[in-house]
Amino acid sequence: MVDIATRVHNHNWKIDPIVRSLIDTDFYKLLMCQSIFRNKPETNVEFSLINRSSKVRLADLIDEGELREQLDHVRSLSLTRGESTWLRGNTFYGKRQMFRPDFMEWFEGLRLPAYHLEKRDGQYELTFEGRWPEVMLWEIPALAVLMELRSRAVLKEMGKFELQVLYARAMTRLWEKIERLRAIPELKIADFGTRRRHGFLWQDWCVQAMQEGLGAKFTGTSNCRIAMRRDIEAIGTNAHELPMIYAALANSDAELAQAPYQVLADWHEEHDGNLRVILPDTFGTEGFLKNAPDWLASWTGIRIDSGDAAAGAEIAIRWWKDRGEDPTKKLVIFSDGLDVAQIESLYTRFHGRVKVSFGWGTNLTNDFRGFVSGDRLAPFSLVCKAVSANGRPTVKLSDNPNKAMGPADEIARYKRVFGVGEQVAQEVWV
Amino acid sequence: MVDIATRVHNHNWKIDPIVRSLIDTDFYKLLMCQSIFRNKPETNVEFSLINRSSKVRLADLIDEGELREQLDHVRSLSLTRGESTWLRGNTFYGKRQMFRPDFMEWFEGLRLPAYHLEKRDGQYELTFEGRWPEVMLWEIPALAVLMELRSRAVLKEMGKFELQVLYARAMTRLWEKIERLRAIPELKIADFGTRRRHGFLWQDWCVQAMQEGLGAKFTGTSNCRIAMRRDIEAIGTNAHELPMIYAALANSDAELAQAPYQVLADWHEEHDGNLRVILPDTFGTEGFLKNAPDWLASWTGIRIDSGDAAAGAEIAIRWWKDRGEDPTKKLVIFSDGLDVAQIESLYTRFHGRVKVSFGWGTNLTNDFRGFVSGDRLAPFSLVCKAVSANGRPTVKLSDNPNKAMGPADEIARYKRVFGVGEQVAQEVWV
Structure with a gap:
């Protein structure tokens, strides 16, 4: 009817x-x-x-x-x-x-x-x-x-069945990724794919497929609407805009050098636990950590969002050790352009050395590569x-x-x- | 709502x-x-x-x-x-x-x-x-x-998303077959997949995908309900039960030898054109054609439903030539356990020599091979x-x-x- x-x-x-x-x-x-x-x-x-x-x-x-x-x-x-x-x-x-x-x-x-x-x-x-x-x-x-x-x-431009097959292919591809991820014993992974998603309905499908396919290994979604609708955890901490704007507002080189720490000092007042996650790369991870105040080493974790991800995590581990912290109690969140192979290799390399976690974005919610001629549905870098x-x-x-x-x-x-x-x-x- | x-x-x-x-x-x-x-x-x-x-x-x-x-x-x-x-x-x-x-x-x-x-x-x-x-x-x-x-x-036993991915895989597989078939210039192919279909809704999907993907190369379906509902041609002629039962009713070896021809004599009275298609293999193609009455050579075509399909078509071509018929005006319908590779090779071998046509059954409407553990959805031979x-x-x-x-x-x-x-x-x- x-x-x-x-x-x-x-x-x-x-x-x-x-x-x-x-x-x-x-x-x-x-x-x-x-x-x-x-x-x-x-x-x-x-x-x-x-x-x-x-x-x-x-x-x-x-x-x-x-x-x-x-x-x-x-x-x-x-x-x-x-x-x-x-x-x-x-x-x-x-x-x-x-x-x-x-x-x-x-x-x-x-x-x-x-x-x-x-x-x-x-x-x-x-x-x-x-x-x-x-x-x-x-x-x-x-x-x-x-x-x-x-x-x-x-x-x-596509016909009805061509469209259905397009989504069939995308579903199959994602499910095969999920089956590989399922084999990772203590995986923790969240959806970070809102901004560069293929479309809202597709992101919503991806989140539900992750729920069914990964169970407790799927820790939540960054998307509030989907988190609310699907009754799952909303995930996320902070981003580059905070240090970028704090830095732009600095009135001297000395203030500029302190700006990224001021961001986290403000954050420290508001949040604790798993929300205390450092995003160190805005002006270079190495220098940021070297000059960081001691209280920052007590934070729960770090998010690696650019550069060589494994190298970034190694730098963080060394930094924690130098500051007398136990890296196995620390959280490392990888979130830069991940796909399954990289998730597997980062997990293998860091599992047991730190608490490993992944924020999976574009390759979760927009992997339509190779599906249409000219690859006109492949994701691209829009910010x-x-x-x-x-x-x-x-x-x-x-x-x-x-x-x-x-x-x-x-x-x-x-x-x-x-x-x-x-x-x-x-x-x-x- | x-x-x-x-x-x-x-x-x-x-x-x-x-x-x-x-x-x-x-x-x-x-x-x-x-x-x-x-x-x-x-x-x-x-x-x-x-x-x-x-x-x-x-x-x-x-x-x-x-x-x-x-x-x-x-x-x-x-x-x-x-x-x-x-x-x-x-x-x-x-x-x-x-x-x-x-x-x-x-x-x-x-x-x-x-x-x-x-x-x-x-x-x-x-x-x-x-x-x-x-x-x-x-x-x-x-x-x-x-x-x-x-x-x-x-x-x-399967979860909701697992199910959706199962059908996504089946759709993708069929569409890839259709894309290969589309490349065959003068293909004529019909759905013969009712009896061993995965399910009714799936057959209906397959037929519609063939319609969109193959256009005029898709000549129709053997399924009357789908033909009616989708407004396409209903396809089919006759099957082994006619000669089998006519033969069983024969009262002597002489009557038995004539039974398969009596079937076609009755059919000849009722039908003409593309419905005059010989199914010669019930009791062996070679002997059937050798002993066939001359009027049968005037029939429109032949359906090859068992044995080596190419060998069967070669036998038919020789038989038509022997009886003074032009094979290029004759229809050869292949319908036995076809899949795309065989369709391609039969087309290549016989196109131009006869009018080639295909009745595609189980591998159209029930190719779920390899999709679940133990291959428990693979088609099987039920008659x-x-x-x-x-x-x-x-x-x-x-x-x-x-x-x-x-x-x-x-x-x-x-x-x-x-x-x-x-x-x-x-x-x-x-």
Whole structure:
């Protein structure tokens, strides 16, 4: 029987919205947002979309009108009562009332600020400017909208059965990965794939397949909406935007050198346990750890998000040992461009030496490589980053010079201040 | 929105019926039924289920109660008004009113006769006895019920996502076959996969995938219900039961020698064009063609259903040439245990020499090989055959001694009468 009401209701949609909830975003954005809301609420920032895969000409693929409709739809969203209840009442990382009442009240009234969109050279220039806690919430929905519109542009040429077989192939591929992961005895792995997902429904499928296929080895998802809907853990800690903007706000080289530690000092006041995870690579891991204050060695773990992942973990282990800490009690979260082979080899190398954990992103939620001609569904490297704060440019060095960003003179200054020498370049593909 | 009515309605089903229509059967059964209804309506026959894959222990896998419920459900079916209208009004093989009013009237009143079911040695003994035109209609639903109950027995142990991935794999495999078939320039191929299908819904999916993927190269399906529902050609001519039963009814060796030709003489009166297709292998192709009356060489084509397919086609080509016929105007239908590689090689060898056509069965609608442990979803060789007619045993020799059936002394007699010498054994897997 046809459900006439559903059919008629569906006709009322002007568009098929990609992002349908303000919490269809990464959990760490909300944690960081609350921290910013408390510590730097008035900072004026600019975030900008950056397509590192310049041969994917987004403005040729995606209609500007459709993009605007999707972005306008995101701006129309506000927190629903159920979402608010979940954020206020749910336990995150074992803690009740993770989100404070003043933050929740502000969040309940929030609509995302305006965007600025232009076409240039086959690409979209998409920027967001305003108060940091508002603008920063654009990052994930903006990326998800662009990624999914690009998928749709390719999919709309395909027949019904061709489409079904496309998803059949993607399901088979993911399931074969899950079967390999299942063989890893004490695996801990979470979905970090919201930002560069093929599409929302596909991410939701991937999460459920991980649940069924991995059981307790699957520790949760970074996506709040899916975590709420599927009743699983929301996962995430903090990201590069905090040290990048704190650094941009520094008034001297001395303040700049301290900025990344100030971020973590603020974090230290708010969070404990598994939320105390260092992200050391913003301005180079080696120098960051060498100059870190002693209290930081007591933190629970570290997240390795650029450079040679094994080398990064070895540096962290040496650092903990130097500071008199027991690495076997420490958490190492690998989260940079992982796929199964790398997960297996990192697990084998570090299991028993540290507590190993994985945040699996693009190769979980968008591995459509090789499925269509010209590989037009392969994931690509799209980011949305803070580019300035209170009028000053931001800088990221990373442990991979191909991920560095910022004006050349500022990069040189940061390298000097943070004592970054030679770096090994790694190909960036997501 | 939940469609409450559909949910409640679904609760009313006592079982999930496998065969839901009397025309969920092969088209050639209806053509043959009409022929039998006219020529031999009072013949008393027995059909029996034969599992040639004895290591698939059906009675251990399938609950007897469930099997009886499914078979009882088939007995409750009668032709619907829409089905009757379609059979009466549709054009088959370019002909209107293929089914005569007296046959349709009889068919509209038909319910399938009783069955006899027993368990023995881990297998089911399932037999049907009665008037030939009624009993013969049990063949396809009985096979489809057993095949699908076996699938269900394996599937019920699987998780939701494991199941989805299973079908994803099957879809991917079929689509890759279709992509290979699409590359064959003048391919003509039909679905012959009803009897040993994985399940009804899967066959329906396969047919639609063939439609989208092959376009005009896909000539139709043997399944009447799917042909009607998907508005495509119903395909099929005649089968071994006709010569087997005509032969069993013969009162002397001389009559026996003529029986297979009498079948085709009766068919000749009823049908022309593409329905005049010889099935020569029941008692050995070589002798059948050698002793055939001249009028048979004028028939449109031949179906190769056992033995070495290429050798069979070469024999037919020589025979047509010997009888002064032009083989390039003749149709050769290959239908025995085909898969893509064999279709490609038969096409390459015979295209241009004859009109090549394929009836693709089990490897189209039930290729689940290698998908579950112990290969418990792999197709197996189940048939439902006429074993006696008016109390006399039937015999089939075939071009493959592994497909021969009947009492040993009768097989010897038939071999003598039909002049069958040495035969090459071929493995039977479906």
